[in-house]
Amino acid sequence: MQTGMQARKYRLQGAGLDLALPYLMLAPGLMVVLGVLVYPLWDGLRASTRAYRYGSPVADVGFHNYVQLWSDAQFLNSLWVTVKFVALSVSIEAVLGFALALFCLHEFRGIRLLRTVLIIPMVITPVVVAILFRLIYASDAGMLTALSEAMGGGGVQILGNPLNAFIGLVVLDVWEWTPLMFLILLAGLQSLPHEPFEAARVDGAGSWRVFADLTFPMMRPVLAIAIVLRTIDAFGTFDQVFVLTRGGPGEATRLISIYGYDTAFKFQQTGYAAALFVTIGLVVLALAFSAIRLLRRIDAS
Amino acid sequence: MSSVLYQKVVKSFGALNVLRSLDLAVPDHKFLALLGPSGCGKTTALRILAGLDMPSAGKVFIGERDVTRLQPRDRDIAMVFQSYALYPQMTVAENIGYPLWIRGTPDAGRKAKIGEVAAILEIGHLLDRRPRQLSGGQRQRVALARAIVRDPAAFLMDEPLSNLDARLRLTMRGEIKRLCQRLSATTIYVTHDQVEALTMADFVAVMHGGELQQMAPPIEIYDRPANRFVATFVGNPPMNILPAALSEKGVIVAGKAVPLDAARLAACRAASIAEIGLRPEDCSAAAADTPDALPGEIYVVEPMGNETLVNVRLEGGNVSVRAGREFRGAVGESIGVAFDPANACFFNSAGLTAVHRVNNNGRVT
Numbered sequence: 001m002q003t004g005m006q007a008r009k010y011r012l013q014g015a016g017l018d019l020a021l022p023y024l025m026l027a028p029g030l031m032v033v034l035g036v037l038v039y040p041l042w043d044g045l046r047a048s049t050r051a052y053r054y055g056s057p058v059a060d061v062g063f064h065n066y067v068q069l070w071s072d073a074q075f076l077n078s079l080w081v082t083v084k085f086v087a088l089s090v091s092i093e094a095v096l097g098f099a100l101a102l103f104c105l106h107e108f109r110g111i112r113l114l115r116t117v118l119i120i121p122m123v124i125t126p127v128v129v130a131i132l133f134r135l136i137y138a139s140d141a142g143m144l145t146a147l148s149e150a151m152g153g154g155g156v157q158i159l160g161n162p163l164n165a166f167i168g169l170v171v172l173d174v175w176e177w178t179p180l181m182f183l184i185l186l187a188g189l190q191s192l193p194h195e196p197f198e199a200a201r202v203d204g205a206g207s208w209r210v211f212a213d214l215t216f217p218m219m220r221p222v223l224a225i226a227i228v229l230r231t232i233d234a235f236g237t238f239d240q241v242f243v244l245t246r247g248g249p250g251e252a253t254r255l256i257s258i259y260g261y262d263t264a265f266k267f268q269q270t271g272y273a274a275a276l277f278v279t280i281g282l283v284v285l286a287l288a289f290s291a292i293r294l295l296r297r298i299d300a301s
Numbered sequence: 302m303s304s305v306l307y308q309k310v311v312k313s314f315g316a317l318n319v320l321r322s323l324d325l326a327v328p329d330h331k332f333l334a335l336l337g338p339s340g341c342g343k344t345t346a347l348r349i350l351a352g353l354d355m356p357s358a359g360k361v362f363i364g365e366r367d368v369t370r371l372q373p374r375d376r377d378i379a380m381v382f383q384s385y386a387l388y389p390q391m392t393v394a395e396n397i398g399y400p401l402w403i404r405g406t407p408d409a410g411r412k413a414k415i416g417e418v419a420a421i422l423e424i425g426h427l428l429d430r431r432p433r434q435l436s437g438g439q440r441q442r443v444a445l446a447r448a449i450v451r452d453p454a455a456f457l458m459d460e461p462l463s464n465l466d467a468r469l470r471l472t473m474r475g476e477i478k479r480l481c482q483r484l485s486a487t488t489i490y491v492t493h494d495q496v497e498a499l500t501m502a503d504f505v506a507v508m509h510g511g512e513l514q515q516m517a518p519p520i521e522i523y524d525r526p527a528n529r530f531v532a533t534f535v536g537n538p539p540m541n542i543l544p545a546a547l548s549e550k551g552v553i554v555a556g557k558a559v560p561l562d563a564a565r566l567a568a569c570r571a572a573s574i575a576e577i578g579l580r581p582e583d584c585s586a587a588a589a590d591t592p593d594a595l596p597g598e599i600y601v602v603e604p605m606g607n608e609t610l611v612n613v614r615l616e617g618g619n620v621s622v623r624a625g626r627e628f629r630g631a632v633g634e635s636i637g638v639a640f641d642p643a644n645a646c647f648f649n650s651a652g653l654t655a656v657h658r659v660n661n662n663g664r665v666t
Contacts, residue, residue: 195386198353202457203400203447204374213399217390 048274055268065275075276077251078259085166085255086234089173094227096174097181102215104182105189115186122179130243133172134159137244162252165245169253172240177233181226188222189215221295228291235284256280303364303454303487304329305350310359312345312511319345321511322359327455327504332481332488333516334502336495338534342511343491344459350489351457352376363454379448380457383464385440387432387447394419394428397446404451418446421480438469445480455487462497474500495535499523507531529652532578538610541584541620545577545647552577552647555595555615559642565656572655574647581621583644586611586628587637594637595620599630613638 048065050057069075104115121129136143137158144156158168192215200210238257241247247254247262256276264273305327312320320342327333335343348354350361352373360369368376379400387396394415395402401411419425422442432440441461448456461477462470478501481488492498498505499519506516507530515527526532526540533539545552547570551560554577561569587594597615604610609628613620613636622638630636643659 193384193386193389195382195384196388198351198373199380199382199386199447200388200399201353201373202351202376202378202380204403205399206374209403214388214390 044274045278047271048278050271052268052270055270057271061271065272066279068272069276069279074251074254074259075256078254078256081166081251081254082235082256085170085173085237085253086231089170089177090227090230090234092170092174093178093181093230094223096178097226098185098219098223100178100182101185101189102211104186118182119179121176122183124176126176126239127243129172129176130240133168133175133240134244137168159245160249162249165249165252169241169244172244173234173237176240177230181230184226184229185219185222188219188226192218224291224295228288231291232284232288235280304362305333305455305487305489306362307346307350308360308362310346310349310356310361312342312349312354313357319511320349320356323511323513325506325513325516327487327489329487330485331503332478332486332490332501333504333506334498335489335491335506335508336498336535337493337508337514339493341508343493343508346508347457347459347489347491350455351378351380377454378457379451379453379455381444381448381459381461383460385432385444385461385464387440387443389432391431392428393424393430393432393435393443396432396443397428397450400447400451414450415446418450421449422446437465438473441465441473445477449480449484449486455489456481458488458490460491460493462492463494477501495537499535505535507534509534525657526578526646526654528654529576529578529648532646532648532654536580538581538621541579541581541618542576542648543579543615543617543620545574547574551642555597555617557593557595559593561642565642565659568656569647572647572649574655575650576648578646578648578654579620579640580644581610582623584620584622584638584640586613586622586624586630587639589635589637591637591639594639596635596637599632599634599636602628602630602632604628611636 047057049060049062051059051061051064100118104111104118124132134142137156139145139155139157139160142156142158144158148154148156158164196214196218197210200214205213236257237255238261241253241255241258242261245253247258260273260276260280263269263276305325307323307325310320310323311318323342323346325333325346335346337343345354349356350363352368352371352375356369360367362368363376363378388399391399397418398406398411398415401414406414415428416425419428422445424439424442424446427435427439427443432443435443441464444461448458458477462473465473474497481501490497490502499522502519504516505519505522507514507522509530515522515531517525517527522531522535526535529542533542543554545554547553547566548558551558551566552569552574553559589596595615597613597620599611600614600619601612602609603612604626606626608626609624611622611624611628611630613622615638620638646654646658647656649655
């Protein structure tokens with residue numbers, strides 16, 4: 001009897017340890033996540049409901065910051081600039097990346113080198129890319145001006161002209177991020193099964209029909225993921241604009257990230273800036289969710 | 302429907318010769334099985350006919366047309382792939398109708414044709430599904446339906462049954478044979494399974510090492526193999542091959558003198574034969590002291606239910622014997638292997654069949 005009780009006690013201890021062990025093992029990781037992810041997020045949310053003066057919170061203002069955003073013309077304009085920038089850049093990148101990926105799917109001499117070269121822009125530090133483009137765009141001694149003058153033209157105004165500056169920014173983003181699209185889409189294309197394409201050729205389809213009836217439908221999920229990733233990323237574009245134009249001329253290239261930065265650090269409106277970024281975060285989150293839902297629907301049908 | 306002709310077709314990938322000068326003619330309306338072990342070039346031969354690979358040299362004809370340099374879509378063929386190759390984003394109906402749709406067949410005519418072939422293959426209830434919602438056997442039927450929805454010059458099938466489980470394979474084997482007979486279609490069927498080749502085809506072309514070994518009707522392939530490779534590749538268990546030496550009145554096999562009739566003995570002499578080939582079903586298990594039986598000992602006994610396979614160790618090698626289901630014997634026991642020399646064939650030192658088995662009419666062939 002005595003020994004029976006003892007044995008049961010030990011077993012219970014063993015079972016208790018088995019239950020607790022996974023949590024014990026997870027604890028260090030959990031602490032890190034709490035410290036670097038959950039706490040800053042919480043802090044940001046709290047800041048967005050406060051008013052600040054000289055960097056210190058002075059009052060709880062509830063949702064006032066959030067409400068004010070929607071009557072702030074500068075915010076609405078920067079949102080519009082951002083949406084234009086993202087839509088234009090990402091769609092050009094998607095088309096260009098897809099075309100390049102289709103081209104690089106073929107095996108020919110030098111293809112490996114070409115694939116490698118195409119990836120280079122993506123791995124350069126964004127600030128360096130921006131400096132590079134400043135050297136190209138600069139109106140006095142930039143490469144474009146030099147080129148234009150060599151051909152008998154005058155100086156080229158890129159960063160000084162609102163429309164040109166915006167287009168210049170889009171060109172920079174396309175140059176830098178088409179490789180990412182290209183890489184994801186190439187991987188997607190390479191993972192497609194071979195036989196349906198051969199079957200389609202035997203069944204009578206030409207290159208265009210093979211693309212429209214097979215390649216594109218089969219690539220739709222990959223394309224959607226690539227576009228969602230790029231969109232989320234493009235919404236947060238900051239370094240390139242900061243170096244290239246600081247948002248100017250006027251507000252022509254003032255993306256939401258630049259406006260938020262100005263609000264927080266130039267105008268010292270920490271609470272307002274927090275509310276702005278929380279709002280943008282929610283918008284991007286909503287975009288991503290709906291994109292993924294759309295993807296599931298396509299997949300299920 | 303059309304005939305198909307390969308003329309000195311060569312295919313090499315760099316230094317690797319996959320096909321060395323293939324000459325092959327498939328008559329109109331006939332079912333040809335391309336049979337061989339993996340890597341023998343049979344699939345390459347089919348892909349060259351389909352236009353998916355280009356030959357390094359030689360020509361391919363479908364009917365009277367030289368199609369060697371034509372795109373697959375201009376060859377008027379239909380193909381069934383090993384992995385079925387269905388279009389994953391399309392419904393079953395769209396899959397089947399695709400070859401018609403691409404050729405601009407009007408909706409009404411297309412729908413009618415889809416319904417017709419779906420009925421033949423008993424997949425009418427699956428038309429709205431997608432390929433991934435189908436079982437392997439159903440996918441196979443859809444792939445077949447897509448092939449027969451048009452009336453092409455030839456059907457090409459690349460091991461269409463090898464992804465199915467054994468039971469389903471048996472059913473589909475019969476169904477494809479029926480289908481091809483019903484359509485009276487010129488069919489080239491690639492397989493590594495000799496049973497499929499023998500049961501389904503009008504002609505079997507056995508390939509090995511990129512070369513055609515023999516092309517003949519199935520029974521002839523089985524009874525009169527052109528060489529040692531065909532003899533051992535076709536038949537299960539394979540033909541027994543033993544070294545054979547000529548003697549005064551016959552041949553010496555496994556240390557035993559086997560008498561031959563004068564005509565066959567002369568033929569063996571003339572060809573200076575080196576080996577004897579015996580089908581397992583032409584051998585029988587006999588008592589160890591039977592006068593003309595080859596003496597040996599039992600190596601393995603495999604009861605199959607309807608018969609018993611007995612592997613016997615002889616001097617010069619092991620042989621398989623198809624014994625009756627009532628066979629009883631233990632490993633290591635002495636046994637005799639009896640056979641009628643008229644059923645044996647003989648190979649020369651180059652591995653070619655020098656003397657065939659005697660046909661029913663007793664003619665030496």
